[in-house]
Amino acid sequence: MAGLTLTSLGGAGTVTGSKHLLEHDGSRILIDCGLFQGQKNLRELNWKPLPVEAPSIDAVILTHAHLDHTGYLPRLIREGFTGPIICTEATRDVAELILTDSAWLQEQEAAFLNRIKKSKHSPALPLYDSRDAQRALDAFITYPFNEPLQTPKGATVQFRRAGHILGAATVDIHWGDRRIVFSGDLGRYGDPVMIDPAPVREADYVVIESTYGDRLHDASHTAETLADVVERTIRRGGTVLIPSFAVGRAQTLLYHLWSLRRSGRLPAVPIYLDSPMAINASDLLHAHPHDHRLDPQTCEAVCNIATYTRDPEESKRISRNSEPKIVISASGMATGGRILHHLKAFGPDEPNTILLAGFQAAGTRGRALLEGAHDLKIHGDWIPIKAEVANLPGLSAHADAAELMRWLSGFRQAPEKVFIVHGEPQAADTFRARIDRDLAWQAVVPRQNQVFTL
Template identity: 50%
Template sequence: MRIQFLGAAGTVTGSKYMLSSGGSKILVDCGLFQGYKQLRLRNWAAQPFKPADIDAVVLTHAHLDHSGYLPLLVKAGFRGKIFCSEATFDLCKILLPDSGHLQEEDAAFANRHGYSQHSPAAPLYTEEDARVSLKQFAPVPFGADVSVAAGLTAHFSHAGHILGAAVVAIDDGSRRITFSGDLGRPDDLIMVAPSPLQPTDYLVVESTYGDRLHDHTDPMLELGEAIRATAARGGVVVIPAFAVGRAQNLMYYMHLMKESGAIPKVLPIFLDSPMAKDATAIYARHRMDHRLSAAQCQAMCHAAAIINTVEESKELDRRGGPGVIISASGMATGGRVLHHLKAFADDPRNTILFTGHQAGGTRGAALVDGARVIRIHGQDIRVRARVANVDSMSAHADSNEIMAWLGALGTPPRRTFITHGEPAAADALRSRIKHELKWDCLVPEHLQEVQL
């Protein structure tokens, strides 16, 4: 068995691992690179393999940095099955076509306004490309063993993080390698805790927060304070949020805060993401993946007014405050939230509120780091709004939580590979694993191959 690290090595995005055993080749995850331009350019570059030679893809979860390259893979000739959990398939049916649609919209907008360096600007793939790729999905239940290629069996267990997220173990009959995917938190308000790590010969573990501990302050205290202060100024709170996972957490918190009086019951709250609306409805169909009751799911679904059309979205920018706008994308790399940032960033009455990790090279990272000017759609936008980040809402396990998950394993793996983290975070986790658990571990480089 061999593994090649085609993504998420030295960065938190682009998750993609080639696993070879005998005559079989599979990809574990197939995500988009995000953030720095030099990383995003990898999405357009030829892959170091022929898509037609891949027997199958196994997805850990639906976020685009893990699934978003699939339409291009299929377009380039991949004809195998895409194995994932049932909830991941339901979410990909929303996320992937929306990704293609947004790329088409962004390209059209760039062509209309002439700010692209390419003439004409073109999408990486289209909405139709994404819909075609969905025909190759093969959802499987948690806990089942499924043959994904000749001689290779996959097993899915809960990772927490978002709906459908899985820890995936691949077995070739003599060796087992386990992929953590994005590991959730043991005490998440909505998602179930990650399943215990089972014995494995090799392990690939994420390190998004490998060098940090989460603030354990109740997120409602920070959210409530920011929203109340902004509303008192007559301002708008713009919350960039991933449509799957974070948007639902935020809506549930909004419901709880209104019920408790932490924020005014009459304060207008808008969810400007039809995709997030569809994703929220999926929670009712996958009750085993989360902790919410049917009544709590309903409350979450009705916590915000849903904005569907582009004209309704534009009207939000004209109406002003007070109010709260939750809109994708979570790192301000695209989507409708960019138009809201253009409308509200220059007013000191407003607040731009982030609620999770911001990858290097994204507008979100620049804003959290104090940028007073950001570039959107070819324009320089002055930032005078207050910028804050509620880190306690993160859906990723922090360094201590990762170590606790690893430490519960009795027999150490032969080797642990640390991926899906910025260099400092990955190396910090490597150091902790080496010194506290005495495990053999490696932070792989991009395109590195290792014999297992």
């Protein structure tokens, strides 16, 4: 195939499953390789073959390590992909945590379905296993920020900081005579932990996320809102339960809790970080000091604000403990992990609070809570939710609509086209209209598997 084409195999019309395929003269590079999450019709896409055969893909380039950008890699390996997986150093380290955990969860779910004999398939099989995850990790090649690298197929790639989480990058690809820039997930400007997204000056085409393309964050009162929630919950003798993304969000929560305690606003109650992955991700703050704003002393103090619980028995004791406390546990959308046991324990009691601290995708328990659900189905049972449900939208690690526009304003001249991905339909189309109105740039929201010639 002559020329350059772009096809979104995922992350189009949804915030999950990011996979963007570039093809040039018969060669193929995949930007991100994420897992679909949320609604069942999306999750089922993980089991369907990609429109292109895995062995035909020459390389994968990652913007960052979150599951919706990396979680399909072990399946791609299982299907025959043998090329390099290119990313920043911190992305590789975070991906090791996420892919190892994801494979373990896939294996556990298959084993559980086989035990209760409720699978449509006999036996139930994992999407991939730990061996596939390790084979994927063995294929990683890391490169520093701001240094051009040459891929085996002649594309020049450069990573720039995107904020968001450790290692997150925008990806600038010059292939043939075309230059295309992928935003990945852009972080916040002025975030207390993560570094600001770096500007990009030139591009023929831009592929930009739109998670919050129709909304603005009110970050000015984040700490105050967090303090208010904790104070009123503790005052009535309850527990504050925070479903949190293990990588990025958990560490930002620890920072705000540390700041509140230092200022005297935080009640003297125990704080638990009950997520082995979040604990390991917090350790990575020390390993990658140039990827965040915290100096070594502050980093140490922030990480020491909580009691870390790795052992499952310790986690169960937290659920049985009725004393006031703060519990941070994964997953952030309550789709799995230890948070489910805590929701069963603390959700039915009015003195407690469930504090949502990030984006909640459609079809997740977190979205159901956000929309006022009075019960949740957990481990096959309907659990009544009588605890207060509060929201902390200003804590998001994603740029809001104004911040996305701020990043776009860094380009010196209009690109030929802007592709808007990684957003639910309303957010993506609202952002498309804003680009048209404020910048007069041509923008489009791709459909999944729609092919664009660049």
